[in-house]
Amino acid sequence: VGKPILFLGTGQGYDDIMPFEPLAVVNELLGGEV
Numbered sequence: 001v002g003k004p005i006l007f008l009g010t011g012q013g014y015d016d017i018m019p020f021e022p023l024a025v026v027n028e029l030l031g032g033e034v
Contacts, residue, residue, distance in 0.1 A: 005020045006020055007019060008025070
């Protein structure tokens with residue numbers, strides 16, 4: 001849709017919303033430091 005990702009939901013509550021950090025997501029997916 002051409003809109004940037006600003007926040008990422010990591011759970012089911014409002015406390016589980018965090019700022020989107022692309023490198024942090026890649027690190028979690030790959031299981032290490034990138």
